[in-house]
Amino acid sequence: MKKIKVCKDGPYIVSGNVPLDKTIAEIGESDEPEFWVKKEDYKTGENYSLCRCGHTKNPPFCDGSHTAKKFNGTETAGFETFEELAKTYKGPDLDLKDAEVFCASARFCHPKGGTWHLTKKSNDPDSKKTAIEQACNCSAGRLVAYDKKTGKPIEPDFKPHISATEDPQEDAIGPLWVKGGIPIESADGKLYEVRNRVTLCRCGKSRNKPFCDGGHF
Numbered sequence: 001m002k003k004i005k006v007c008k009d010g011p012y013i014v015s016g017n018v019p020l021d022k023t024i025a026e027i028g029e030s031d032e033p034e035f036w037v038k039k040e041d042y043k044t045g046e047n048y049s050l051c052r053c054g055h056t057k058n059p060p061f062c063d064g065s066h067t068a069k070k071f072n073g074t075e076t077a078g079f080e081t082f083e084e085l086a087k088t089y090k091g092p093d094l095d096l097k098d099a100e101v102f103c104a105s106a107r108f109c110h111p112k113g114g115t116w117h118l119t120k121k122s123n124d125p126d127s128k129k130t131a132i133e134q135a136c137n138c139s140a141g142r143l144v145a146y147d148k149k150t151g152k153p154i155e156p157d158f159k160p161h162i163s164a165t166e167d168p169q170e171d172a173i174g175p176l177w178v179k180g181g182i183p184i185e186s187a188d189g190k191l192y193e194v195r196n197r198v199t200l201c202r203c204g205k206s207r208n209k210p211f212c213d214g215g216h217f
């Protein structure tokens with residue numbers, strides 16, 4: 001079974017043959033990130049461990065440096081669901097749910113006036129299309145667009161997969177983008193809500209561990 005286990009003051013142990021790649025946020029015409037581009041696949045086995053302290057010399061894998069660095073990886077995130085945390089922004093054809101606590105500062109929501117503004121104008125086909133694209137590109141799953149007619153979330157079709165992201169515009173290593181509903185278990189053995197997309201901290205600086213809070217800049 002595919003799973004990510006958070007280790008106390010140590011790495012993420014990934015099990016179940018989960019594919020891993022390096023993906024970068026590429027800048028578009030807006031001079032903001034607009035496209036996710038896969039750069040390479042990593043060779044992995046059935047199980048592997050990914051750094052969450054930010055000190056490894058072999059990213060994205062753990063090389064044991066967390067011990068010498070006395071990494072404090074205490075988990076500070078709650079176990080509330082996205083629905084419990086999200087605020088709803090209403091538009092004519094779409095609603096946008098926004099759980100700000102998960103923000104990984106990927107900035108795909110910035111172009112063309114922003115996803116919130118585009119949602120308000122979602123009776124315009126171009127605005128609706130861009131709002132959906134931007135919400136689906138929100139790696140952290142902070143933003144989720146909902147179809148007004150069906151009331152259902154519009155989600156990208158992800159298979160279980162992890163992308164170690166990078167943000168060249170900010171010259172920063174980004175979070176681990178966990179896709180396709182891989183269960184994440186805390187060091188205490190409790191499961192976080194299983195979601196189609198979430199981002200995990202890999203710099204060690206997040207104040208919402210194990211999730212990314214954009215603190216890698």
Ligand code: FES
Binds near residue numbers: 011055064066067
């Ligand atoms: S968690 Fe092991 S080196 Fe970072």
